[in-house]
Amino acid sequence: MKVAVLSGGVGGARFVQGLLDVTDPAGVTVIGNVGDDVELYGLHVSPDIDTLLYTLGGVADDERGWGRADETWNALQTAAELGADTWFQLGDRDLGLHLARRQALVRGEALSAVTERFARALGIAARILPATDDRLRTWVTIADGELPFQEWFVLHRHEPEVLGVRFEGAETVQAAPGVLEALHQADLIVIAPSNPFVSIGPILAVEEIRSAVADRSVPSVAVSPLIGGRAVKGPADRMLERFQGGTSPSQVTSCYKGLIDALVYDESDGEVELDVRPLVTRTLMTDAASRRRVAETALEAAAALR
């Protein structure tokens, strides 16, 4: 079975972990968000892609929720002592990946090729691809103006109310090599439990990807990132409230109009009328068993809808 997953960072990565437990990893292609990518110290940092690499490679720090396990912080601590602005935390091992990526990009390797190579080096059997190799950047409008995504998310701790989201480059970017093929060859398309606006939004902002999902000939299922109307982590609930007028499963499906045939959501969100098939389970992913349960429920959509 071939599965193409659109995924943001932590929540998406945990879902994919479960998926790789219940289906052949060789058939899984993860299409990751690059809208939050940020240039720091001349290095290309790709937080969602890296969370996928670290989580699926088994080297993520699960407790902290980002970055690598067994991490040290000597480089950034030194930079701070020398007066650098170090609002974006980068551990030493994490930095090593950014150094390797920078070297590869400067030598002309595409982000997608680097990502695939790193995935192999980390022993990941699934394919991980950035949505695009081109420059795509998420900007967030707040009352004071517009901020690059990471400045809003990290520096301002995603506290300022989001009035709008813009994807710089969306008009011209192309899907990375392999992305459209993965969507066309998939038996099932899954939208992982990630923020619809700033994690999945940038992926679907790549017009070729949105069209490939909209014109699909196979089932597509989204997993809601909300549990009982609340985000497990991050600002998804506040953004749904503002942009869709609420945080129920039907408001999640509204984010994906024409793009999904089913929604996996948590039993705590009750029974609701949806214009796609509801698949209700417990969606909190705290261990391997719960991750597998969510992944299996998503896979059921393929059978139920075929």
Place this chain on the structure above:
Amino acid sequence: MKVAVLSGGVGGARFVQGLLDVTDPAGVTVIGNVGDDVELYGLHVSPDIDTLLYTLGGVADDERGWGRADETWNALQTAAELGADTWFQLGDRDLGLHLARRQALVRGEALSAVTERFARALGIAARILPATDDRLRTWVTIADGELPFQEWFVLHRHEPEVLGVRFEGAETVQAAPGVLEALHQADLIVIAPSNPFVSIGPILAVEEIRSAVADRSVPSVAVSPLIGGRAVKGPADRMLERFQGGTSPSQVTSCYKGLIDALVYDESDGEVELDVRPLVTRTLMTDAASRRRVAETALEAAAALR
């Protein structure tokens, strides 16, 4: 007393350490070599300037002879695991300085301003300035062609015979702010015990600096980097042999024609005829006392020649 020192890396830094013990550090300006600077992973690495910062800041790894004490290597190890080419060793704390410098340079701060700021952050009372803020790069000609300095020095372990040295950018670079003032206001100019060709050479390749030294109205003294005709470290002896036909003190002075009035050299090099004043002592710097001895001998030149 005001002293302007032209210095390369390790040997020069040790000499300056001694100098700061025997004269008021506030009167000392060190003009450092940037010909070996190298761009790695998009970062600006300035090995000789950094050796000065680390040594004078008391954070150098004296045993290894380069880089920082109490260093870890997680970033580069990770980069190597991910397939990066890591021929140039950078520890995590060292990387922190490069990150801070890259951030400052991108924000438009000059290399000289960054260097001064780092020196203050490291508690260094002397002034450390790069010879130039402009791009100046040392290239080494070997039988097979031309190599950037660090590729020859580190990657090829300075084994290939050097047929020539070229300083890219020398025709147009200007002395960094403060450098010419320091040379003009100095009571003594010192050329530290560094390689005349690839450490001091790039500094003197800045025409404004060479002229300021040539047109000096105060004594200028060089400290020979050779002991008994041999380099303490590095390829200075082989290069003197090839380019000056020998490694005696007189061949060292030939490197600095018109630029020095005295040469401090080691007693093991015997009594020789020089066209500048000879100042003979033991020049091996293994501890604070020996460093002070060499510095004091150089300072004597100021009195002897005034």
